[in-house]
């Protein structure tokens with residue numbers, strides 16, 4: 571955003587939970603148009619103080635507890651951050667006035683699609699039908715956003731995107747986990763049979779969609795974001811092995827995720843027709859760029875996998 575809109579002032583509010591990492595912001599920290607504030611979106615005082623100081627005109631809520639496996643272990647924090655945090659942010663928007671509140675949501679609010687019906691896709695009219703505490707908390711937040719639009723006329727938009735991948739992805743997620751493990755010659759834990767399908771989108775294409783929606787999207791509307799790039803987990807893991815020159819013998823099939831969604835597939839017709847959005851990065855190129863980034867930025871992820879994350883990994887994966 572700072573590159574594309576050098577005149578914008580960008581304020582980043584982040585709690586810096588386990589998944590946050592200040593070094594990710596290194597290149598913009600000294601930019602006079604950027605301010606970082608460490609705070610929790612559930613902290614009404616902190617949020618209101620910041621709104622009073624900065625009077626933002628656009629608020630984009632990227633903040634979420636986002637990992638499905640963690641939500642199965644501890645649902646409550648997901649309700650807190652994802653639902654209460656959304657309400658606190660929107661209350662501040664009502665109090666101080668804004669031009670736009672944008673909610674970054676997920677395709678997981680639609681539940682899943684059967685593997686044997688490749689003709690079916692999620693549209694914006696697909697009913698919400700969630701499977702995990704994580705997706706339920708995101709669906710709850712979406713309903714709240716639409717309620718604030720109808721009840722208070724808050725100028726809102728929502729985007730529901732498919733699985734992202736790319737640089738700076740926390741190593742608990744499929745693609746960075748497999749890259750990091752493969753580079754360390756550790757087993758590659760594939761849940762169940764590895765036949766679940768996800769619709770992968772390069773992170774910058776998601777960001778470009780959000781940029782278009784906050785500037786040109788219609789208030790009160792939901793936009794699905796996805797690039798018609800469905801892949802089975804096992805095929806992604808094999809591809810990562812191939813790109814890194816590692817043996818597929820590292821692949822280990824482990825106990826399946828509880829309530830595991832089978833297939834996600836987005837129909838992005840609306841955002842394409844209304845806002846002209848199209849993904850620009852092909853998966854073949856995006857995955858190469860991503861692997862390159864993890865090879866070139868080992869210190870970024872090695873610091874993570876050697877810290878607190880080790881306990882999480884042990885708990886989730888040993889004896890699985």
Ligand code: DAU
Pocket residue numbers: 636637638639675676677678731732733734742743744745747759760761762764766767768803827834
């Ligand atoms: O669809 C969008 C969603 O994508 C976002 O809303 C979520 O915040 C994000 O975490 C992601 O959810 P998934 O559950 O699809 O992502 P994850 O990377 O956890 O898993 C992708 C697939 O890979 C899923 O079928 C589970 C499988 N998997 C995952 C891990 C971490 C494995 O087989 N082994 C693993 O170790």
